[in-house]
Amino acid sequence: MSDLTALSAIELSRTIAxxxxxxxxxxxxxxxxxxxxxxxxxxxxxxxxRDECLRLAxxxxxxxxxxxxxxxxxxIPIAVKDLSRAKGLATTCGSPLFQDEIATYDDPHVAHLRAxxxxxxxxxxxxxxxxxxxxxxxxxxxxxxxxxxxxxxGGSSGGxxxxxxxxxxxxxxxxxxxxxxxxxxxxxxxVGFRPTPGVVPLxxxxxxxxxxxxxxxxxxxxVADAQALFSTLAGRALQTSAxxxxxxxxxxxxxxxxxxxxxxxxxxxxxxxxxxxxxEVLATAGAKVDACTSHQIAELWPCWLxxxxxxxxxxxxxxxxxxxxxxxxxxxxWEIAQGTLLSRxxxxxxxxxxxxxxxxxxxxxxECDVLIAPACQVHPFKSEDGTPRQIHGRPLxxxxxxxxxSLPASLGNLPVISMxxxxxxxxxxxxxxxxxxxxxxxxxxxxxxxVEAALGRAI
Numbered sequence: 062m063s064d065l066t067a068l069s070a071i072e073l074s075r076t077i078a079x080x081x082x083x084x085x086x087x088x089x090x091x092x093x094x095x096x097x098x099x100x101x102x103x104x105x106x107x108x109x110x111r112d113e114c115l116r117l118a119x120x121x122x123x124x125x126x127x128x129x130x131x132x133x134x135x136x137i138p139i140a141v142k143d144l145s146r147a148k149g150l151a152t153t154c155g156s157p158l159f160q161d162e163i164a165t166y167d168d169p170h171v172a173h174l175r176a177x178x179x180x181x182x183x184x185x186x187x188x189x190x191x192x193x194x195x196x197x198x199x200x201x202x203x204x205x206x207x208x209x210x211x212x213x214x215g216g217s218s219g220g221x222x223x224x225x226x227x228x229x230x231x232x233x234x235x236x237x238x239x240x241x242x243x244x245x246x247x248x249x250x251x252v253g254f255r256p257t258p259g260v261v262p263l264x265x266x267x268x269x270x271x272x273x274x275x276x277x278x279x280x281x282x283x284v285a286d287a288q289a290l291f292s293t294l295a296g297r298a299l300q301t302s303a304x305x306x307x308x309x310x311x312x313x314x315x316x317x318x319x320x321x322x323x324x325x326x327x328x329x330x331x332x333x334x335x336x337x338x339x340x341e342v343l344a345t346a347g348a349k350v351d352a353c354t355s356h357q358i359a360e361l362w363p364c365w366l367x368x369x370x371x372x373x374x375x376x377x378x379x380x381x382x383x384x385x386x387x388x389x390x391x392x393x394x395w396e397i398a399q400g401t402l403l404s405r406x407x408x409x410x411x412x413x414x415x416x417x418x419x420x421x422x423x424x425x426x427x428e429c430d431v432l433i434a435p436a437c438q439v440h441p442f443k444s445e446d447g448t449p450r451q452i453h454g455r456p457l458x459x460x461x462x463x464x465x466x467s468l469p470a471s472l473g474n475l476p477v478i479s480m481x482x483x484x485x486x487x488x489x490x491x492x493x494x495x496x497x498x499x500x501x502x503x504x505x506x507x508x509x510x511x512v513e514a515a516l517g518r519a520i
Contacts, residue, residue, distance in 0.1 A: 213443070
């Protein structure tokens with residue numbers, strides 16, 4: 062039999078359901094992979110003991126047969142992003158403040174994973190509190206890129222991406238506020254899907270200020286797996302089989318290309334080159350690609366800072382505690398300190414800017430079917446160097462300005478999917494992010510399948 066860890070999650074599910082392989086065999090295959098590769102990339106943390114993993118796999122083998130659409134993850138090992146609770150495991154958020162916090166219940170989407178038969182074996186590593194786009198923290202340390210361990214894994218779902226890319230998981234959950242699913246997916250040749258906020262239920266503390274900036278979604282090796290896991294995370298049974306998942310023809314598809322936002326976004330020139338080559342492939346497949354421009358994109362950054370810092374403001378309780386502040390990262394402290402300077406008028410102005418952006422997006426989508434932008438502004442950088450301080454000679458004024466390209470979707474409450482551009486070396490990995498109107502999640506996934514097929518044929 063072929064390597065079980067190389068199968069897609071859907072293929073693995075079918076193999077288990079057919080009886081060709083047991084859940085114990087699947088678990089053993091993934092545990093051997095983890096034991097071989099995790100020490101080198103540090104993607105998975107707080108793993109449960111091998112004996113416990115195998116006991117859970119035996120229980121899955123002995124469990125009564127269930128509907129494959131409801132229980133399609135039966136026996137498949139999954140590790141949960143370490144910003145979410147999984148009962149019995151620590152939820153550290155990459156912070157020493159929480160390293161001993163053992164969850165007594167599952168967050169909603171984790172409960173959906175278990176209900177579909179997944180075996181939760183541990184957590185995937187994150188930057189502290191999910192901040193910064195580069196997965197490193199003082200609890201577990203640096204997560205490395207699975208394609209080249211000298212490079213950054215991206216973040217904040219960096220542990221998920223490295224585990225997937227190295228075959229230690231077949232599928233993974235993640236969350237995205239500022240590109241946290243999109244960036245690591247682009248850095249490691251994967252698909253990262255941020256659904257319309259609210260479609261996948263959040264634990265209340267992930268959006269205490271009810272701003273809708275965070276979304277939980279899937280990361281996968283292909284769109285079919287991402288679509289299947291999205292259904293599960295949202296608490297739905299699979300709508301279709303993998304053989305007849307819808308795929309949108311690219312013929313006549315109208316694409317709006319944001320490029321570098323009229324020069325506003327500093328982007329490595331090679332990224333624009335690779336993205337434009339990919340767009341040429343889509344045009345050859347029948348899509349119509351036109352440049353989109355908006356002066357308002359320049360206004361999104363100050364709007365984002367105000368709303369993001371408002372979203373993070375509940376951390377002020379920790380910041381004001383002299384025994385806890387020293388245990389908070391510099392990035393986290395900076396966010397809280399900046400947030401304390403915001404007035405009610407500042408927040409109101411930011412919300413008005415966001416509403417104006419929604420109107421601009423409505424104009425865009427009256428003229429095109431899909432908006433496309435580069436998935437990231439930089440290629441994977443040296444992991445030991447930390448986050449970029451400049452891009453192509455332009456200095457960056459904050460620790461996360463290199464993630465600015467994520468804002469059109471994040472502020473627009475749009476579903477967005479990061480699609481890899483194939484055949485690039487690890488040092489040149491990048492991708493396209495595809496956006497459609499809020500609520501168009503399934504339509505976007507169908508378009509993504511068409512894009513995936515076109516780019517795959519062009520290799």
